[in-house]
Amino acid sequence: MLHQLSDQVTQSDYYLYQPETTYLFGNHTEPDPGQTLGENPQDGVVVHYNLNSNISEQEVQLQFAEANGDVIRTFSNKEDLDGKEVKESEEFHEKEHDVPSDVLTTKQGQNTFVWNMRYPGATDLEGRQILWAGSTRGPMAVPGTYQVRLIVDDQTIMSQNFEITKDPRIDVSQDDFEAQFDLHQTIISKLDTTHKTINRIREIREELNGIKADNPENEQLQNRVESMLTTLSDAESELMQTKAESFQDVLNYPIKLNNKLASLANTVGTGDGRPTEQQYAVYEDLAAKVDAQFERIEPILRGDASNLIEETDSETIPIEN
Known part of the structure; x- marks a missing residue:
């Protein structure tokens, strides 16, 4: 960064430094090393940007993209990756370690952000989520050229290219890295759809239970609702372990499909190399x-439940004598 210092940096309202080449290898970084421990280099692409004034009122973003311009991830000072609003700290001196790792700082002068080189992961389950030896994290970027953009209030101020390269100690081809990425991405995509479906099942169940409670005298309606609820619950219990309340519970109740996908994603994403034939086979299974399970509940998700809800909203459900 020192070699990039120039009059342009001091005279510009915003300046984005070109990141150094980043190597793909595991590096443990202590979140809060204290004063008595040494500190390892940051694990990821280190991006430095300079702000010549405090612009906390404006939205500042760093956007990471592939060489062809396709956006990978966008980070902001206004909200975290879950879309939750970031509240400005009232502390006189805020420690860097107190700032969430997916949120940008906007102090006057030099700011630093570290991208962990991961693509977006799978949607989390709403409420309790127990994954034994599994994760919803997205895959790591493969070696290649990438770009980062500094955006202020939706206007791109600067962009810089940078390189991610493999650990020079290993003999892994680019094709192998891309095969690993592709399978990991495919697994995460399936897990994402699975979790979104489970979340949708829970939303529909709540609506159906409401209909059931509002129409206690209508036996025909009660039977229709109960049939849907049974099908949804049966599918949900195959997609995830509904009995697990804590991590220890999966010792008594076996993990289900979502956890198996998450665990497979972990194993595929571990190390550097082409996935094995067994990993491909397990994913297909x-x-x-x-x-x-999706096919089993598709009629309910696609129309049966919404049709029933519309019928009750319009009061066209026949009332039995």
Whole structure:
């Protein structure tokens, strides 16, 4: 960064430094090393940007993209990756370690952000989520050229290219890295759809239970609702372990399809190298079982439930004598 210092930096309202080449290898970084421990280099692409005034009222973003311009991830000072609003600290001196790792700082002068080189992960389950030896994290970027953009209030101020390269100690081809990325991405995509479906099942169940409670005298309606609820619950219990309340519970109740996908994603993403034939085979088996559950509840998700809800909203449900 020192070699890039110039009059342009001091005379510009905003300045984005070109990141150094980043190597793909595991590096443990202590979140809060204290004063008595040394500190390892940051694990990821280190991006320095300069702000010549405090612009906390404006939205500042760093956007990471592939060489062809396709956006990978966008980070902001206004909200975290879950879309939650970031509240400005009232502390006189805020420690860097207190700032969430997915939120930008906007102090006057030099700011630093570290991208962990990961693509977006799978949607989390709403409420309790227990994954044994599994994760919803997205895959790591493969070696290649990338770009980062500094955006202020939706206006791109500067962009810089940078390189991610493999650990020079390993003998892994670019094709192998891309094969690993592709399978990991495919697994995460299936897990994402699975979790979104489970979340949708829970939303529909709540609506159906409301209909059931509002129409206690209508036996025909009660039977229709109960049939849907049973199908949804049966599918949900195959897609995830509904009995697990804590991590220890999966010792008594076996993990289900979402956890198996998350665990497979972990193993595929561990290390550097082409996935094994067994990993491809396991994914195909799990994906087929997940799709079977999707097919089972598709009529309810696609129309049966919404049609029933519309009928009750318009009061066209026949009332039995």
